[in-house]
Amino acid sequence: MKNLVEIKPGEYLEEITLNPVSRIELIKYAGASGDFNPIHTIDEEAEKAGLPGIIAHGMWTMGNLGKLFTPYYEEGFIRDYQIRFAGMVFLNDVLTLKAILEERNDENLVFDVKVVNQDGKEVIKGKVRFVID
Amino acid sequence: MYKRFIGKQSNKVKNTVERGMVKRFSEAICDPHPIFIDEEIGKNSKYGQNIAPPTFPRVFEYGEIEDLELPQKGLIHGEETYHYERPLLVGEELYCYSKVKNYFEKQGKNGLMGFFLLKRYGKDSEGNIIFTEEQTVIITEAVRKAMSV
Numbered sequence: 001m002k003n004l005v006e007i008k009p010g011e012y013l014e015e016i017t018l019n020p021v022s023r024i025e026l027i028k029y030a031g032a033s034g035d036f037n038p039i040h041t042i043d044e045e046a047e048k049a050g051l052p053g054i055i056a057h058g059m060w061t062m063g064n065l066g067k068l069f070t071p072y073y074e075e076g077f078i079r080d081y082q083i084r085f086a087g088m089v090f091l092n093d094v095l096t097l098k099a100i101l102e103e104r105n106d107e108n109l110v111f112d113v114k115v116v117n118q119d120g121k122e123v124i125k126g127k128v129r130f131v132i133d
Numbered sequence: 134m135y136k137r138f139i140g141k142q143s144n145k146v147k148n149t150v151e152r153g154m155v156k157r158f159s160e161a162i163c164d165p166h167p168i169f170i171d172e173e174i175g176k177n178s179k180y181g182q183n184i185a186p187p188t189f190p191r192v193f194e195y196g197e198i199e200d201l202e203l204p205q206k207g208l209i210h211g212e213e214t215y216h217y218e219r220p221l222l223v224g225e226e227l228y229c230y231s232k233v234k235n236y237f238e239k240q241g242k243n244g245l246m247g248f249f250l251l252k253r254y255g256k257d258s259e260g261n262i263i264f265t266e267e268q269t270v271i272i273t274e275a276v277r278k279a280m281s282v
Contacts, residue, residue, distance in 0.1 A: 018163065019163075025161070025163070028160070028161045029161040029162070031157070031161070032154070032157045032158045032160070032161035032192070033158065033161065033191045033192055034191070034192055035191070037205075037206070039206075049206060049207060058210045058213070059188055059191055059210070059213065060161070060162065062188055062213060063158075063161070063162030063164070063186060063188040063191075064162050064163055064164070066162070066164065066186055066187050066188060067162065067163065067164035067166070067186075070164055070166045070168065070169075070186070071166070073168050073178070073179075073180075073184065073220070074178065074179055077184075077217065077219065077220045078187045078215075078217060078220075079216065079217055080214070080215065080216050080217075081187050081188075081214065081215040081217075082212070082213075082214040082215075083212065083213045083214070084211065084212050085209075085210050085211060085212065085213070
């Protein structure tokens with residue numbers, strides 16, 4: 001693992017592919033976050049809402065994406081974390097977390113971040129500004 | 134309609150960054166890193182304490198905005214932005230509240246969409262802002278009709 005101090009624009013952080021999305025994970029996230037909207041855990045409720053099945057909490061996916069930066073907290077921290085929710089995440093989807101350094105000036109590192117599913121479709125995307133301090 | 138709520142804010146609520154909650158939350162986002170949960174690692178880190186993941190403020194309470202009721206179902210979470218002055222420290226107390234930043238409507242392919250922008254704040258006991266969170270929630274026409282607002 002490289003230090004962030006050394007990373008150059010155009011370089012990726014090591015990407016992470018998650019285990020297929022499972023119901024128990026979403027139940028855990030519901031409990032830990034307090035977001036008990038049943039479209040994330042109960043099939044009938046998702047269907048009533050017009051969905052083909054339960055979908056992951058957008059914030060679960062955003063939370064997962066943050067872990068690309070977790071190994072670097074001794075160097076600095078996430079100052080800004082901006083995400084647009086672009087697509088739904090269903091059970092058994094296989095998600096990959098990506099971050100590429102877009103630009104850096106002094107202590108600011110701006111990354112383009114996204115999560116793509118097994119079909120290469122972006123489900124969330126945005127920016128992380130990591131500050132070396 | 135929600136326009137009349139623009140500028141309205143909630144009462145402040147005291148929240149604690151609880152160790153057990155941080156552990157459970159970091160496990161739930163599949164990121165149980167020692168910087169979040171191992172006391173010894175936290176103590177020896179540059180922060181002198183364990184920290185919380187950046188999306189952790191999800192668990193806080195932000196008080197009520199008078200008369201504001203968003204639909205319980207059918208909302209679409211559009212965007213989410215966090216800003217931090219520093220990471221949250223396990224054990225610290227934060228005073229949190231929320232404020233309606235904007236509400237506007239746009240014609241979309243599924244009818245008139247309402248965009249509701251809420252900003253949340255977390256301050257330390259001296260009133261310094263430690264983090265903010267901006268959330269855009271989309272209210273579809275179908276949902277709004279069902280609520281008759």
